[in-house]
Amino acid sequence: MEQTAAIAKGQDTAGRRRAITDSLQTAGIEYRLEEFSLPRFSGTNIVVDIPGKDTSKVFLLSAHYDRVSVGQGAVDNAASCAVLLELLKEFKRNPLNNFSIRGLFFDLEEAGLVGSQAYLASIRDKQMPADAVNLDIFGYGDTLFAAASSAEGSLAKALQRAAQETSLHVRLVEPARYPASDHRPMIAAGIETLGLSLIDGAEIDPILQRSAQTPRILTIIHTAQDTTDNIRGSDIEKAFPVLLQTIRGVDEGN
Numbered sequence: 498m499e500q501t502a503a504i505a506k507g508q509d510t511a512g513r514r515r516a517i518t519d520s521l522q523t524a525g526i527e528y529r530l531e532e533f534s535l536p537r538f539s540g541t542n543i544v545v546d547i548p549g550k551d552t553s554k555v556f557l558l559s560a561h562y563d564r565v566s567v568g569q570g571a572v573d574n575a576a577s578c579a580v581l582l583e584l585l586k587e588f589k590r591n592p593l594n595n596f597s598i599r600g601l602f603f604d605l606e607e608a609g610l611v612g613s614q615a616y617l618a619s620i621r622d623k624q625m626p627a628d629a630v631n632l633d634i635f636g637y638g639d640t641l642f643a644a645a646s647s648a649e650g651s652l653a654k655a656l657q658r659a660a661q662e663t664s665l666h667v668r669l670v671e672p673a674r675y676p677a678s679d680h681r682p683m684i685a686a687g688i689e690t691l692g693l694s695l696i697d698g699a700e701i702d703p704i705l706q707r708s709a710q711t712p713r714i715l716t717i718i719h720t721a722q723d724t725t726d727n728i729r730g731s732d733i734e735k736a737f738p739v740l741l742q743t744i745r746g747v748d749e750g751n
């Protein structure tokens with residue numbers, strides 16, 4: 498909650514970025530800023546590398562830190578950034594066996610997935626991540642709403658298994674039915690990918706059907722209502738171990 502509030506308080510992209518890099522610094526996690534510039538946009542991604550015991554494969558964990566011009570961008574997407582920070586701290590304390598972690602805080606998602614596309618273009622001829630989890634809209638709810646590059650893939654299966662022993666629901670849909678976010682360029686690049694949101698299960702059908710009944714989430718994001726008042730820390734606390742176990746499950750190959 499504190500972390501989400503610190504990011505949401507940032508007056509602009511630079512302020513939000515500073516809240517994240519301050520937190521990384523406090524946790525003793527090294528980071529680098531990767532600037533990109535395209536004909537219409539320029540921006541800055543924050544990149545973190547946490548070596549695993551075997552560094553031959555990379556597991557990408559990401560969330561965008563920019564927001565639209567209205568509201569505080571708390572649900573979309575400071576809360577996901579706070580969760581990503583906690584995941585990075587966890588993997589710093591207790592690294593994976595078979596993967597290095599690459600943490601990415603993307604800029605300019607709201608401008609059209611610009612930061613993630615720039616990042617993936619920059620690593621095209623280098624080591625592509627084997628797996629990726631992208632968090633977008635992770636502020637409250639009883640359900641992990643997920644898009645998987647492959648419903649039968651190791652990530653989707655690890656997610657289902659990790660959630661089984663909890664009260665948390667998982668709703669897995671095809672990427673084409675799931676709202677656009679930075680997971681899309683990852684899937685396009687051939688990376689085994691999960692796009693993940695935490696929202697109330699009752700909202701998902703109205704989102705998928707674009708029905709007349711507006712789901713609560715669409716009255717919050719991209720409006721002046723997107724403030725920390727809408728974050729439910731207890732829901733995020735329940736989802737966090739599932740997220741962690743999903744990643745560790747893939748690492749352990751089960």
Ligand SMILES: [Zn+2]
Pocket residue numbers: 561573574606633634678
């Ligand atoms: Zn978002």
